[in-house]
Amino acid sequence: MFFTATSRIALQARATLAQRFYATGAGANTLLYVEHKDGAISGATLNALTAANKLGGSISALVAGDAPESVVQQVAKLNGVSKVLTAKDAAYTNALPEDIAPLLVAAQKQFGFTHLFTGHTASGKNIFPRAAALLDVAAVSDIVGIEGEDTFVRPIYAGNAIATVKSNDNVKVVTVRGTAFEAAGTKDDSAAEEAAPAADKPALTQWISEEIQKSDRPDLNTAKRVISGGRGMKNGENFKMLYDLADKLGAAVGASRAAVDAGFVDNSLQVGQTGKIIAPELYIAVGISGAIQHLAGMKDSKTIVAINKDADAPIFQVADYGLVDDLFKAIPELTEKVN
Amino acid sequence: MSSPLRIFVPVKRVVDYAVKVRVNATKTDVDRNVKHSMNPFDEIAVEEAVRIKEKSPKTEVVAISCGTAKSQETLRTALAMGADRAVHVEVKDDSTLQPLAVAKLLKAIAEKEAEKPDLFILGKQAIDDDASQTGQMLAGLLNWPQTTFASKVELNDKELKVVREIDGGLETIATKLPAIITTDLRLNEPRYASLPNIMKAKKKPLVKFTPEDLGVDISPRLETLKVEEPSKRVGGRKVESVDELVDKLRNEAKVL
Secondary structure: HHHHHHHHHHHHHHHHHHHHHHOOOOOOOOEOOOOOOOOOOOHHHHHHHHHHHOOOOOEEEEEEOOHHHHHHHHHHOOEEEEEEEEEEEHOOOOHHHHHHHHHHHHHHHHHOOEEEEOOOOHHHHHHHHHHHHOOOOOOEEEOOOOEOOOOEEEEHHHHOOEEEEEOOOEEEEEOHHHHOOOOEOOOOOOOOOEOOOOOOOOOEEEEEEEEEEOOOOOOOOOEEEEEEOOOOHOOOOHHHHHHHHHHOOOOOOEEEEHHHHHOOOOOEEEEOOOOEEEOOEEEEEEEEOOOOHHHHOOOOOOOOEEEEEEOOOOOHHHHEEEEOOOOOHHHHHHHHHHH | OOOOOEEEEEEOOEEEEOOOOOOOOOOOOOOOOOEEEEEEHHHHHHHHHHHHHOOOOOEEEEEEEEEOOHHHHHHHHHHHHHOOOEEEEEOOOOOOOHHHHHHHHHHHHEEEEEEEOOOEEEOOOOOOOOOOHHHHHHHHHOOOOEEEEEEEEEEOOOOOEEEEEEEEEEEEEEEEOOOOEEEEEHHHOOOOOOHHHHHHHHHOEEEEEEHHHHHOEEEOOEEEEEEOOOOOOOOOOEEHHHHHHHHHHOOOOOOO
8 A cells, every 4th residue: 555655656746747847848748629510620729729839849639529530630630730639429519618628637637738729719718717727727818929838928908908928837728819820731641649538527517509600601700801890880681781792702791899789780790809809801891980899809900991981980090991981872882893 | 495596796897998008118017097997797797696686586696806905996886786795805916816816716705605606607708808717717616517608697496598609609508506607798788876776885795805814825827028019000091982992902902
């Protein structure tokens, strides 16, 4: 009995040493949590992988779910992924944080990961802070830059200030702003596959249903062109004008909080501090005044166009091109002329 | 009828959402000598708790805030909206108080109470640090279920059903109390406190603790090395017509 206890202590000490070694000497040992749905990897995961690649060191990707085989094959070919950990279990199907967070913790303990990375999406935001608390470390949300293994850049105050923070914890739990990093590409060879460690599945919650907004237009998060409407659209029917223009430009449609709250369009289209944060090549803001909270979601767009009849609207201060005009006249004209 | 519910609502005093913040001269923080108010998501959390209380009047709503002495103003606001009593965890400087520490303080308060809370309702994020972590961390520390980014809450006895805002739409989760809810903007429209209620709130009980009383180490895990202004956009150019706009987008910005 005595010996067993002693050797267990010795093993624990060795594990701790190994962690310290990774953290200071041999570069990062990162776990990338892969978000996936209907057999497709989330775009934000690909951006988070690029961020993880900037750390150097090795990257293992964790794929959890009930039928992740096709996803595993895709993940194995992603640039920088050296190992794919799979957790095939129906309990992981809906990415419930009560079950996924202990899985991340078990993986961290087994492999001594120094960094946990994923996208700053609804799912990443839900799971990662819980995992960080279980590991008794800070979480670093929504990073837009990496200055070192322990130093990250992140926006605060709706993007009106940029903080550089250094984590003093031995494990860094990080969510990555998708628009701040390119999507990772693929490589020819496939990373090895290995089963993830077993973990508690407390099943504290029950997933009932989901209601996903179906659209043929590009995904708002990744679209190269976005047209957003605000309160100035006056009602939901008028959004058809924006859909017509969007279809002609191959653009996604977004909205301000005012338009969402007024019931013109679905919540999932909201662009801003509390909605989607996007950075397309072209952002056209139609009937949007440009409140701080909206700008937080789009001011990193490459080219911003504002169409508003109020010449003093704050949106014009960030717009590369502003047109002071009645949108009900300008949008149909623009739709006609962009061919 | 089962035992009455006890709902804890953590609230944070933050720079008012309408203030355009500026980085301070030493580039270590933003200038905090500006208007502060209750974090908007926390107002929604208080409103939701008070609505639950209005349906089952024996419910007790406890507002909690961790921060400097000025956090008491925020607690009084919560009391004026309908919370029954308040708990203040006072720290000298709240600029380095981080989500993990707050989650530990909240857990300690829950454990210190003679009767345990059934529900924590928090905002989904504070509009200053934009972290979106505290509710999830608290749920992890307590090993309770978490229903984050809630846009609809249904509570029947101890059964909780929450509609959550997720990327691309909505998701419905069911669980049992005790549980954590974090509020999204769409959950409700918070009420304004009436003058009589503001007066009454001054008489409601407010107890004070320190992190030491609660045995919680609040030292920051993240060190802020610097805070900078974001790069400025050179906007402000106006065009005269749709034709000119199309021409500029095509030939100057080359995005069409």
